[in-house]
Amino acid sequence: MTARILIIEDEALVAMEMRFVLEDLGHEVVGTAADAKSALDLVKENDVDLALVDIHLSDGPTGVDLGRELATHMGVTVLYMTANPGMVRDGVEGTLGVLSKPTDEHSMQTAVDYALRRREGRTIEYAPPGLQLFG
Structure with a gap:
């Protein structure tokens, strides 16, 4: 199953590595x-199926509200990927869950596959190991 995925991550090297993994899996990274x-x-x-959203972005800790907006108003499936999973431990309306960083290629692959299914x-x-689901 191929998907159109948006990576929302302020660390360029992390974003690049995520892009490589997702493209190797056959997905289209829209940006x-x-x-x-x-x-x-x-x-x-762009038509986006899935957004992988970090919580702390270059404009501050805006990822939580951004994920909620994407999920509830724009029809995007949202999976948080953050080193600060405690910031969303109570869940975020409309979003799927959180995967803690750092993570490995296999964990990211299984979490993305789960989200798309x-x-x-x-x-x-x-749920795959390492993925904390909301609600």
Whole structure:
């Protein structure tokens, strides 16, 4: 299953590594954004299935509100990827869950696959290890 994915990450090397992994898996990365405004612009310009959202971006800790906006108003499946999972421990309306960073390629692959299957409405018995689901 191929998806159009947006990476929202302010650390260029981390974003580049994520892009390589996702493209190796056959997904299309529509872009990377380091701040909320750039991310919103990319979503408005592209059809995005999944956004991988860091919490602390170049414009501050804007990722939580950005993820909520993307999920509830723009129809994007949102998966947080952050070194600060405690900031979303109570969940964020409309979003799927959080994967702690640093993470490895396999964990990212299984979390993305899970998120895309959920987006399609498929029933999944278990979340992959390392992915904390909301709600």
